[in-house]
Amino acid sequence: MRKIxxxxxxxxxxxxxxxxxxxxIPYIGETxxxxxxxxxxxxxxxxxxxxxxxxxxxxxxTDWDAVYYEYLPxxxxxxxxxxxxxxxxxxxxxxxxxxxxxTLIDHHMYVKVINIHAEPNDDPYxxxxxxTAQVKQRSYYHDRAQTTEDIKTLLEGIKESDEYTILEGGTxxxxxxxxxxxxxxxxxxxxxxxxxxxxxxxxxxxxxxLVMKNTDIPGIDTTSASYLAAQYxxxxxxxxxxxxxxxxxxxxxxxxCNIGGMYQDIDIAxxxxxxxxxxxxxxxxxxxxxxxxxxxxxDEVIKPFGGVCRDLEKDNIPYVVLSNLHSIxxxxxxxxxxxxxxxxxxxxxxxxxxxxxxYDDNFTDCTYGxxxxxxxxxxxxxxxxxxxxxxxxxxxxxxxxxxxxxxxxTNEVGVKAQLDAALEHIKNYK
Amino acid sequence: xxxxKFIVLxxxxxxTSVTQAQWNIGVKGGVDRNMVVRSNAxxxxxxxxxxxxxxxxxxxxxxxxxCIGLRADFSVMSRSHTMRRNLNYVKPTxxxxxxxxxxxxxxxxITVGFEKLHFxxxxxxxAAYWLSAKRSGMTNITVDDVSITFDxxxxxxxxxxxxxxxxxxxxxxxxxxxxxxxxxxxxxxxYDMTSxxxxxxxxxxxxxxxTLSLTLGLIYKL
Numbered sequence: 143m144r145k146i147x148x149x150x151x152x153x154x155x156x157x158x159x160x161x162x163x164x165x166x167i168p169y170i171g172e173t174x175x176x177x178x179x180x181x182x183x184x185x186x187x188x189x190x191x192x193x194x195x196x197x198x199x200x201x202x203x204t205d206w207d208a209v210y211y212e213y214l215p216x217x218x219x220x221x222x223x224x225x226x227x228x229x230x231x232x233x234x235x236x237x238x239x240x241x242x243x244x245t246l247i248d249h250h251m252y253v254k255v256i257n258i259h260a261e262p263n264d265d266p267y268x269x270x271x272x273x274t275a276q277v278k279q280r281s282y283y284h285d286r287a288q289t290t291e292d293i294k295t296l297l298e299g300i301k302e303s304d305e306y307t308i309l310e311g312g313t314x315x316x317x318x319x320x321x322x323x324x325x326x327x328x329x330x331x332x333x334x335x336x337x338x339x340x341x342x343x344x345x346x347x348x349x350x351x352l353v354m355k356n357t358d359i360p361g362i363d364t365t366s367a368s369y370l371a372a373q374y375x376x377x378x379x380x381x382x383x384x385x386x387x388x389x390x391x392x393x394x395x396x397x398x399c400n401i402g403g404m405y406q407d408i409d410i411a412x413x414x415x416x417x418x419x420x421x422x423x424x425x426x427x428x429x430x431x432x433x434x435x436x437x438x439x440x441d442e443v444i445k446p447f448g449g450v451c452r453d454l455e456k457d458n459i460p461y462v463v464l465s466n467l468h469s470i471x472x473x474x475x476x477x478x479x480x481x482x483x484x485x486x487x488x489x490x491x492x493x494x495x496x497x498x499x500x501y502d503d504n505f506t507d508c509t510y511g512x513x514x515x516x517x518x519x520x521x522x523x524x525x526x527x528x529x530x531x532x533x534x535x536x537x538x539x540x541x542x543x544x545x546x547x548x549x550x551x552t553n554e555v556g557v558k559a560q561l562d563a564a565l566e567h568i569k570n571y572k
Numbered sequence: 573x574x575x576x577k578f579i580v581l582x583x584x585x586x587x588t589s590v591t592q593a594q595w596n597i598g599v600k601g602g603v604d605r606n607m608v609v610r611s612n613a614x615x616x617x618x619x620x621x622x623x624x625x626x627x628x629x630x631x632x633x634x635x636x637x638x639c640i641g642l643r644a645d646f647s648v649m650s651r652s653h654t655m656r657r658n659l660n661y662v663k664p665t666x667x668x669x670x671x672x673x674x675x676x677x678x679x680x681x682i683t684v685g686f687e688k689l690h691f692x693x694x695x696x697x698x699a700a701y702w703l704s705a706k707r708s709g710m711t712n713i714t715v716d717d718v719s720i721t722f723d724x725x726x727x728x729x730x731x732x733x734x735x736x737x738x739x740x741x742x743x744x745x746x747x748x749x750x751x752x753x754x755x756x757x758x759x760x761x762x763y764d765m766t767s768x769x770x771x772x773x774x775x776x777x778x779x780x781x782x783t784l785s786l787t788l789g790l791i792y793k794l
Contacts, residue, residue, distance in 0.1 A: 162767065162771060164610065207773070405716070430613075432769060438724055443716055443718070508713050
């Protein structure tokens with residue numbers, strides 16, 4: 143009996159040795175602490191992290207295996223040159239990574255890589271966003287900083303006309319907003335000649351809930367820009383939610399050059415005006431190390447914020463959202479959400495195409511995808527989407543963006559005509 | 573000495589067993605327990621657990637003589653497993669993978685026994701085809717931070733290896749109810765030699781099934 147057991151055991155051992163062994167796949171959270179000594183190792187860590195954790199392999203046309211075969215020898219060549227005491231410049235390293243990763247369609251992606259053998263007088267690291275070069279290829283491309291300035295100039299100098307008067311509001315540009323660095327915004331309450339009003343809000347980032355929370359503290363300076371920002375947000379919300387239908391002509395949310403922010407704000411900007419919870423997109427994450435292993439698609443349910451919910455359809459109130467090429471991430475997800483409301487309407491340009499949401503760096507283990515590395519102290523940091531998103535129709539628009547109901551290109555009509563079109567749409571809405 | 577005794581006993585049982593060369597055909601049904609053998613591929617909190625499923629099919633056996641036969645089966649068998657996430661979620665996060673396979677083992681069959689009661693030892697190889705895949709479970713990983721349950725069909729893609737093969741071995745006990753009919757209880761073990769996911773060249777991450785099937789069959793002797 144013992145011999146038979148040994149025979150069976152021997153047979154199992156022989157058979158198991160016929161099975162191919164798995165290669166070591168590093169834990170993605172560990173790679174931030176790896177103190178690799180070679181450029182080739184650094185490339186392999188980044189390649190592996192994206193190989194297993196990148197969420198867009200089903201739609202991304204980049205041949206990631208070909209990238210490995212083409213670029214690994216080139217990084218090995220850098221190592222060989224470094225061994226021969228040759229200087230490896232950070233710009234040369236950046237050029238290699240831009241070549242290797244430049245076609246990845248994740249429009250959230252941001253890459254930071256330390257030059258592990260940088261000369262003292264050279265940059266210690268480089269950064270780039272693969273999407274920056276990609277959006278420049280679009281026929282309607284315009285510079286974000288310039289367009290933002292154009293919008294701010296328009297809003298600061300806005301004049302009353304025969305079409306509308308401005309009852310209240312103002313701009314907060316270049317001020318320090320508590321815990322939301324860089325937030326700029328504008329609130330106006332337009333009034334049409336028939337007496338009905340249009341609440342208007344422009345923001346360059348989504349931090350509505352955060353700003354309200356941050357300023358909801360005893361003793362806050364009520365003359366501060368932070369407090370005023372919260373007041374503007376609350377006013378816009380309250381007017382949208384509570385004004386009687388006969389007084390509210392329509393709503394404008396201006397997402398042009400809004401670079402995104404907190405996901406919860408979609409409940410304020412869309413959920414509270416939708417009548418009931420609704421779904422405009424679905425999302426999924428990586429559930430497995432293989433490139434095509436994803437979780438199921440889950441509805442992203444947009445809910446009323448704080449239990450406040452107005453049904454714009456019931457009151458037949460139009461809601462116009464302005465978007466442009468530089469409506470990014472939340473800046474475009476909110477726009478798409480508004481456009482899916484029965485009275486929603488999107489004017490402007492096809493958006494940036496950063497459609498997948500992200501968990502922050504502390505939640506890498508949730509999916510073993512999304513951002514990995516260490517931006518502050520690591521030798522690499524890759525900011526990449528945790529989720530892949532698709533519309534209700536099944537369209538995955540990462541790198542493409544959401545198209546407006548009415549296209550008005552900035553390069554052709556300018557930023558004022560887009561706002562005028564929004565006011566016109568509301569004025570003529572039946 | 574023990575070995576000699578065993579051989580003598582084996583020859584004796586062979587000599588006294590069964591009748592003449594013949595075909596047996598049968599239907600079988602029962603349960604199976606499948607386990608996957610794989611690395612966690614750097615996904616530290618994932619664990620993989622066996623799942624019980626069903627195995628139904630037909631089989632045929634040709635007896636060359638009293639103790640040597642050749643057996644072939646055709647069955648539809650579950651080869652399922654569960655993946656559990658052990659992160660500190662409030663609610664469990666897991667996926668049940670439910671797979672159906674067509675199994676085609678061909679095995680040498682050595683029969684020993686008595687007038688009505690026979691024992692079978694089987695060993696050979698199998699080929700299989702992955703018919704369908706489903707998954708169900710619960711996840712807490714969503715953009716709006718809610719838990720969802722799911723139950724859906726998995727669409728095969730280029731990463732799935734739908735054909736697989738391996739070795740099969742097992743044992744059975746057979747009882748003749750009449751001259752024409754018998755019942756047989758079989759335990760078969762399927763050991764895949766091919767990965768059910770295609771194996772990449774740069775980073776190999778093979779995944780294998782090990783399946784133990786326990787079936788009860790009704791045999792008709794031609």
